Amino acid sequence: MSLQAKLDAFKADFQAGKPPYNVPRSVIETMHRATAELVASGAAQRALKAGDRIPAFTLVDPDGNAVSSASLLSKGPLVISFYRGVWCPYCNMELQALQEALPKFQELGASLIAISPQNPVNSRKSVRQNALSFPILSDPHNDVAAAFGLRFALPDYLVDLYKSLKNDLPAFNGDPSWTLPMPARFVVAEDGTILYAEVNPDYTRRPEPVDMLPALRRARSATPA
Numbered sequence: 001m002s003l004q005a006k007l008d009a010f011k012a013d014f015q016a017g018k019p020p021y022n023v024p025r026s027v028i029e030t031m032h033r034a035t036a037e038l039v040a041s042g043a044a045q046r047a048l049k050a051g052d053r054i055p056a057f058t059l060v061d062p063d064g065n066a067v068s069s070a071s072l073l074s075k076g077p078l079v080i081s082f083y084r085g086v087w088c089p090y091c092n093m094e095l096q097a098l099q100e101a102l103p104k105f106q107e108l109g110a111s112l113i114a115i116s117p118q119n120p121v122n123s124r125k126s127v128r129q130n131a132l133s134f135p136i137l138s139d140p141h142n143d144v145a146a147a148f149g150l151r152f153a154l155p156d157y158l159v160d161l162y163k164s165l166k167n168d169l170p171a172f173n174g175d176p177s178w179t180l181p182m183p184a185r186f187v188v189a190e191d192g193t194i195l196y197a198e199v200n201p202d203y204t205r206r207p208e209p210v211d212m213l214p215a216l217r218r219a220r221s222a223t224p225a
Contacts, residue, residue, distance in 0.1 A: 003097040003208050007090055011204050027161065034158045038201040044182060047149035047199040053192045054080075055147040059115065059137035062124040067113070067137055073190050076109040077219040079212060082150055082184040084203065085118040085172050086126040091183070094206045095130045101209030102134060108216040110187075117142045117181065119174040140174070145181035150199065154178045187215040195219055 001009075014021050015028050048054065058068040072078050081098060083091040098112060105112055112134040116123065123136040142151040154162070154169075159178050162169060170176045183203050187196035196215035198207040 003094065003206055006093055006097075007204055007206060010089060010093065027165070030157065030161050034155060035202050035204075037155065038152060038182070041152075041201075043149075043152055044199045044201045047182070047184065047197070048186070048194055049197050050194050052194050052197075054186070054188055054194060055144070056192075057144045057147070059139055059144065060120060061135045061137055062120045062127060064120060067135060069192070072111060072113065073188065073192060075111055076190060077111075077195075077216055078186075078188045079105055079110055079112045079216070080184075080186045080188060081112070081114045082145055082148070082181040083114055083116050084180050084183065085116050085169075086122045086129065087167055087172060088203065090203055090206065091116075092126070092130055094183070095126065095132060097206075097209050099130065099132050099134070104210070104213060105216060108213070108220050110216050110219070113137055115139050115144060115181075117145065117173045117175060117179070119172070122172055139181075141177060142175075142179045142181055148181075148184065148186075150181040150184050151179050152182060152201075154180065185212065187212050187219070189219050 014023060017023050056069050058066050061067050083094060085091065095114060102112055114136045116136060117139050120138050123138055126136050139145055145151045169178055182199055182201050183206060184199040185207050186194055189195050195218060196212050
């Protein structure tokens with residue numbers, strides 16, 4: 001089953017209020033409203049695209065080690081996934097799909113990282129729960145996400161909903177700002193040029209990991225022997 005098929009199946013059960021979710025219709029309508037407004041804002045169109053250069057960054061992994069984009073790119077092409085956090089079931093399914101695809105990326109000389117605003121404690125939880133062998137880097141205040149054009153502030157009514165659901169983003173992220181990144185996936189060449197970009201303001205939609213393989217093959221063919 002494809003990643004999107006799994007996401008669609010989860011979404012159908014969630015929106016139908018099936019156990020264990022039992023979500024009121026008003027909650028679903030509020031989430032739909034927030035997604036529709038983010039789509040209509042055009043924010044995704046302002047994010048970095050194929051052909052752009054990524055901003056240099058240094059973030060910490062779950063063990064507190066500093067990891068720089070320069071060091072990652074010195075080893076070969078890089079796949080970057082921006083995701084919301086361990087609390088998001090759609091994100092967890094995406095991480096699992098990326099883990100399954102990791103050997104294909106490595107065969108093409110590429111490495112994989114995920115970036116989230118959550119703190120290192122929650123990143124360790126993500127790694128453990130999803131059985132990941134690639135690093136999750138913590139992006140305090142979503143500053144790197146902002147440099148990629150992905151950061152957005154949750155509207156007040158969505159903040160109120162999250163609070164009512166005990167989804168305390170400031171606690172997850174160690175940041176009081178109530179911001180998130182739009183889910184996004186990038187393939188980056190060794191010189192920092194983006195070869196593939198997929199940004200979606202609808203968090204229930206994620207690209208398939210195999211969608212990045214053509215860009216990774218181009219990156220490998222362009223690397224001097």
